Amino acid sequence: xxxxxxxxxxxxxxxxxxxxxxxxxxxxxxxxxxxxxxxxxxxxxxxxxxxxxxxxxxxxxxxxxxxxxxxxxxxxxxxxxxx
Amino acid sequence: xxxxxxxxxxxxxxxxxxxxxxxxxxxxxxxxxxxxxxxxxxxxxxxxxxxxxxxxxxxxxxxxxxxxxxxxxxxxxxxxxxx
Amino acid sequence: xxxxxxxxxxxxxxxxxxxxxxxxxxxxxxxxxxxxxxxxxxxxxxxxxxxxxxxxxxxxxxxxxxxxxxxxxxxxxxxxxxxxxxxxxxxxxxxxxxxxxxxxxxxxxxxxxxxxxxxxxxxxxxxxxxxxxxxxxxxxxxxxxxxxxxxxxxxxxxxxxx
Amino acid sequence: xxxxxxxxxxxxxxxxxxxxxxxxxxxxxxxxxxxxxxxxxxxxxxxxxxxxxxxxxxxxxxxxxxxxxxxxxxxxxxxxxxxxxxxxxxxxxxxxxxxxxxxxxxxxxxxxxxxxxxxxxxxxxxxxxxxxxxxxxxxxxxxxxxxxxxxxxxxxxxxxxx
Numbered sequence: 371x372x373x374x375x376x377x378x379x380x381x382x383x384x385x386x387x388x389x390x391x392x393x394x395x396x397x398x399x400x401x402x403x404x405x406x407x408x409x410x411x412x413x414x415x416x417x418x419x420x421x422x423x424x425x426x427x428x429x430x431x432x433x434x435x436x437x438x439x440x441x442x443x444x445x446x447x448x449x450x451x452x453x
Numbered sequence: 454x455x456x457x458x459x460x461x462x463x464x465x466x467x468x469x470x471x472x473x474x475x476x477x478x479x480x481x482x483x484x485x486x487x488x489x490x491x492x493x494x495x496x497x498x499x500x501x502x503x504x505x506x507x508x509x510x511x512x513x514x515x516x517x518x519x520x521x522x523x524x525x526x527x528x529x530x531x532x533x534x535x536x
Numbered sequence: 537x538x539x540x541x542x543x544x545x546x547x548x549x550x551x552x553x554x555x556x557x558x559x560x561x562x563x564x565x566x567x568x569x570x571x572x573x574x575x576x577x578x579x580x581x582x583x584x585x586x587x588x589x590x591x592x593x594x595x596x597x598x599x600x601x602x603x604x605x606x607x608x609x610x611x612x613x614x615x616x617x618x619x620x621x622x623x624x625x626x627x628x629x630x631x632x633x634x635x636x637x638x639x640x641x642x643x644x645x646x647x648x649x650x651x652x653x654x655x656x657x658x659x660x661x662x663x664x665x666x667x668x669x670x671x672x673x674x675x676x677x678x679x680x681x682x683x684x685x686x687x688x689x690x691x692x693x694x695x696x697x698x
Numbered sequence: 699x700x701x702x703x704x705x706x707x708x709x710x711x712x713x714x715x716x717x718x719x720x721x722x723x724x725x726x727x728x729x730x731x732x733x734x735x736x737x738x739x740x741x742x743x744x745x746x747x748x749x750x751x752x753x754x755x756x757x758x759x760x761x762x763x764x765x766x767x768x769x770x771x772x773x774x775x776x777x778x779x780x781x782x783x784x785x786x787x788x789x790x791x792x793x794x795x796x797x798x799x800x801x802x803x804x805x806x807x808x809x810x811x812x813x814x815x816x817x818x819x820x821x822x823x824x825x826x827x828x829x830x831x832x833x834x835x836x837x838x839x840x841x842x843x844x845x846x847x848x849x850x851x852x853x854x855x856x857x858x859x860x
Contacts, residue, residue: 377754377826378839429759431822445756445824449842452755452784452825453643453739453796453816460592460664461677512597514660528594528662532680535593535622535663536577536634536654536805557719560738567743567791573812574736575805576722581729629729643737644849647813650735654805687806 371438375416376447379423382416399425400434402444417446424449454521458499459530462506465499482508483517485527500529507532543610544617547603549593551625554635563617563639571643573650575636581629586675587668588628594662598622605656609638612652613645620653622663652691659688705772706779709765711755713787716797725779725801733805735812737798743791748837749830750790756824760784767818771800774814775807782815784825814853821850 371390375383396405403420406413417423425432426445438444456473458466479488486503489496500506508515509528521527544563548554560574579589606618619637627633636653640646659680667675706725710716722736741751768780781799789795798815802808821842829837 374756376756376824377828426756426759426824429756429762431763445759447756447824448826448839450821450824451827451840451842452753452760452823453820453846457594459594459662460666509594509597509662512594512600514601528597530594530662531664531677533659533662534665534678534680535591535598535661536658536684556722560718560736564738564740565792567745570740570742572736572738572740574722574734575809576726576734577805578726578732578734580732580803583729630727641742643739643813643816647737647809647816651805651809654809 371441372443374443374445376445378448379416379446382412384412397437397439398434399427399432399436399438399444402438403434403446422448454524455526457526457528459528461531462499462529465495467495480520480522481517482510482515482519482521482527485521486517486529505531541616543615544619545603545606545610546617546619547599547606548621549595549598549602550621550623553623553632554621556632556635556637559619559621559635559637563619563637566616566639568641569616569639570641571646572637572639573643573646575634575650575654576632577634577654579627579629579631579633581670585670586629587670587672588626588631589633589678590626590666590668590674591624591633592664592666593622593624597662598624601661602653602657605653605660609649609652613640613649614642615640615645615649618649618653620657622657622661624663626668655684655687655691658684703778705777706781707765707768707772708779708781709761709768710783711757711760711764712783712785715785715794716783718794718797718799721781721783721797721799725781725799728778728801730803731778731801732803733808734799734801735805735808737796737812737816738794739796739816741789741791741793741795743832747832748791749832749834750788750793751795751840752788752828752830752836753786753795754826754828755784755786759824760786763823764815764819767815767822771811771814775802775811776804777802777807777811780811780815782819784819784823786825788830817846817849817853820846 374387407417427441457470510524617639621635638646638649665678669675779801783797800808800811827840831837
């Protein structure tokens with residue numbers, strides 16, 4: 371499963387993308403965020419305020435309770451500021 | 454006092470403008486319309502349906518009860534269809 | 537420009553075509569312009585039924601009334617500029633009839649001011665349209681639409697413009 | 699075009715500048731186009747404080763999401779076309795960032811569809827702005843505004859776009 375990070379989440383994590391293989395107990399986007407936060411200080415810094423982080427699975431907006439099963443690409447990013 | 458006619462009111466009246474000198478009893482725009490209607494068939498045809506006719510005094514929209522005293526230029530026209 | 541400066545207001549009534557891009561560019565300058573909205577009204581052939589339109593206007597009053605509402609728009613919304621150009625005379629199908637351009641720091645004001653100006657133009661500016669049929673003969677005068685009065689009504693326009 | 703034809707929808711995400719007049723012209727063709735609205739979002743210097751902005755985006759998702767909302771706009775209003783172009787990369791103050799063009803037989807649909815598209819872009823399209831200070835150094839990431847969420851909220855957007 372491929373993870374993408376954008377904007378200040380990318381900067382805090384220190385990379386733009388990575389391939390991961392989370393344990394089976396990680397079922398939802400929220401589970402994934404919790405698991406990522408346990409991987410080190412940089413992830414705790416990036417995901418410390420869950421309510422600000424947005425996510426997309428395979429390029430479609432999702433919520434924290436969305437299951438990640440079957441996802442090829444999961445992206446995390448701050449609230450959007452385009453336009 | 455100068456009168457101006459526009460669009461189908463101009464066509465029905467048969468002229469674009471004229472100078473008039475109405476009697477003193479003609480005090481409002483509505484009085485003026487009534488007086489004009491008495492001047493002949495073409496005016497009766499143009500002003501027969503008073504509710505459709507709009508008026509301006511010195512290039513500002515007015516109502517039928519607006520006094521005409523001091524007016525230099527009074528215009529009559531149908532509802533506007535610009536834009 | 538900053539908000540303290542006077543907004544640029546330019547109203548023209550003319551027979552000649554106008555250049556939308558050039559007018560929009562005039563309002564795009566300035567360090568605090570973040571949003572430019574243009575509205576272009578185009579003469580429709582109505583599926584080939586019409587050659588175009590003949591537009592009659594009341595010279596002098598047309599400019600006065602459009603200027604008045606442009607100034608009202610500038611009072612209601614924090615815009616840095618508003619341009620309105622309305623053509624008269626013979627307009628072929630496919631040609632532009634009317635242009636409104638508004639600019640502001642933020643998009644909401646630019647959109648609202650442009651719509652306000654257009655709604656007002658339709659119902660209050662002294663212009664009258666007559667259809668020209670495909671064979672070149674003069675058709676009927678266009679009748680005012682209740683929908684246009686409704687659109688103008690939502691702005692409390694009578695209070696504002698009189 | 700007639701109402702039965704499919705509206706022209708064109709969405710582009712690009713680093714290059716765009717030509718507002720050329721895009722507007724593409725939507726002005728057709729015998730029943732009576733109204734063309736353009737919205738141009740411009741990079742502000744904020745009174746000289748900024749050199750410009752750096753715009754990051756999510757390639758692929760940005761195009762998908764904007765296309766989705768453009769199609770939704772075409773379902774909600776009788777428009778003959780909608781074009782949306784959003785730039786990314788380094789944008790100097792005074793340069794254009796985003797363009798929306800809509801066309802319809804009547805002005806109400808063109809205005810509403812353009813505003814809908816812009817409101818949606820601001821809050822849902824995956825773009826992130828970072829300020830570049832006047833001395834060329836990187837400033838903070840721009841924070842999302844509650845006002846933008848409010849503007850998007852009035853369209854019942856979540857139901858529509860998901």
